[in-house]
Amino acid sequence: MELLINIPWADIFEATLDTLIMLAVSATFTLILGLPLGILLFLTGKRQLLEQPKFYGALSFIVNILRSVPFIILLIVMMPLTEIVVGSSLGVVGAIPPLVVGATPFFARLVETALREVDRGIIEATQAMGASMRQIVTGALIPEALPGIIAGMTVTAIALVSYTAMSGVIGGGGLGDLAVRYGYQRFQDDVMVITVVLLVVLVQILQMFGDRLVLRFSHR
Helix, strand or coil: CHHHCCCCHHHHHHHHHHHHHHHHHHHHHHHHHHHHHHHHHHHCCCCCCCCCHHHHHHHHHHHHHHHHCCHHHHHHHCHHHHHHHHCCCCHHHHHHHHHHHHHHHHHHHHHHHHHHCCCHHHHHHHHHCCCCHHHHHHHHHHHHHHHHHHHHHHHHHHHHHHHHHHHHHHCCCHHHHHHHHHHHCCCCHHHHHHHHHHHHHHHHHHHHHHHHHHHHHCCC
């Protein structure tokens, strides 16, 4: 118990709350932006309903570029833009734009993959009934691909947890920032261990919750 005497519990609580805020906000924006982007990638792909090879190629290229940039570099590169958009490149608010930009293309690819696994017969049957493009997407594609989309969002949320920890390197707040300030700069290994344990627990909760949702909405 003597090892726990000097642990700044108030700071740990605040850092945990900051991490949860960053995760919730960035995951929400990632879902809002990534879902339509993934649908657009799918629809304009080869042999799909809105096949547009040139458009798909250009959009796919942009998505691949954003996915290939290491997040720590993206954090640094986006600092000027982040400051313009939200007024600061530091703290919880400053970490959210890079989190969204880093996670959205990743999630969009997972959505595209989930949609490709939908039985083409279902799409053709919906078309035969005279459904509009919007009805096909909302009434057939998304419901059939929902388990895969939820699984993709779960993977993305877990990736965002690691991204939030990484943002602490440049003062992004949260548990990552706490680990850098106390665990690395002040050599308090006990604080480092606690931050790691909290991050592991958070990941486990997200995975369990995501798995349950997948089972609930699975058609199999």
